[in-house]
Amino acid sequence: MTSARPLAMRTVLTLAVSALALPWAAGAVDLEPTWRPPTYERMRDDMLAWKRDGSFAAPMEDQLARLWPERVPGQSDDRDLLERVAESFAVVYPEARKLVDACRADYSGPNPPDAQWLAGSDLPPVVRNNLRLYYARWLAQYGLYDEVLAALDGLTPGDVADPASLLFYRMVAYQQLVQPDEARAAMAQLMEQKDQLPQRFQQVAQLVERDLAGLEDESLDHIARRMNDIRRRLGYGRAGEKVQTIEKGVVKSLDKKIDKLQEQQQQQMQQAQNSGQMQPSKPMQDSQLPGLKAPMQVEQRDIGHQAGWGDLPPKERERALQQVGRDFPAHYRDLIEQYFRELANEPTTEGSGR
Secondary structure (H helix, E strand, O other), X not given: OOOHHHXXXXXXXXXXXXXXXXXXXXXXXXXXXOOOOOOHXXXXXXXXXXXXXHOOOHHHHHHHHHHOOOOOOOOXXXXXXXXXXXXXXXXXXXXXXXXXXXXXXXXXXXXXXXXXXXXXXXXXXXXXXXXXXXXXXXXXXXXXXXXXXXXXXXXXXXXXXXXXXXXXXXXXXXXXXXXHHHHHHHHHHHHHHHHHOOHHHHHHHHHHHHHHHOOOOOOHHHHHHHHHHHHHHHHOOOOOXXXXXXXXXXXXXXXXXXXXXXXXXXXXXXXXXXXXOOOOOOOOOOOOOOOOOOOOOOOXXXXXXXXXXXXXXXXXXXXXXXXXXXXXXXXXXXXXXXXXXXXXXXXXXXXXXX
């Protein structure tokens, strides 16, 4: 089995080559992939061996045999390996049947299907690991990205029947939760087998790569994404401690932006005083920052433990909008204004802590 340290080093090197995007670098570093997609034949052998070791009742063995027929050359089957594996476990284990059926239904909220039993169950690892991936795939389809990462925590490509899905949904979850470094690492490992990936995985990975290329910490784009993440969580009725922590981080980031604007304004005023040009002789250029009438400080507010903390008084909300939105494109002013408006409309009942 490959040790964890060489695996991590190869992932980092692969990511570095991908980020540089230099033709000579890609040719100079020939790294062995850290994972390989299993074939139907290999999975069939593994599942038949699991069936033999389990000594299941005859009706169960018949169902399992029908799920894994010997494939005729050239025969196609629309059912993917992970779906077939999950259905096999559902034949044998009642808890697995409940989970598989729940994951074939639409999400009705507010809480997803219960899968806590997987963590402490006596199921064989092959069963437990693949059901965790199957569950995570369903969670990702409904935007429950924190739960996706929790379900996939600790899993490696060698643990599951569909390693491409493991890496793909991990990448997507990290990207949506605005954790770009983790998203890039998962993407680099996923693209080690680029030619073996489904077309949709390749296309989405390329979009994620372009999306993260110019993302900088504490930029307006970074702040806007965190705001979108808050709205997503609130849309699921979650307004507890975790959401409040992200909200505090957004306010802190906005304060930093405001402080930076204030510093720039003071520097410009000082330069103007030193040069004796307090009165400009020509209109202000678009690239310059205009003077800000409002004081450049947003008070840190104790948001408490309830939703509705964003219900700022109109004067304070307008002051924040003037201070941040005045010197940036209208898109960001509109985004921040919508953000405050939605927070003001949050329910006052305490929600989930996620």
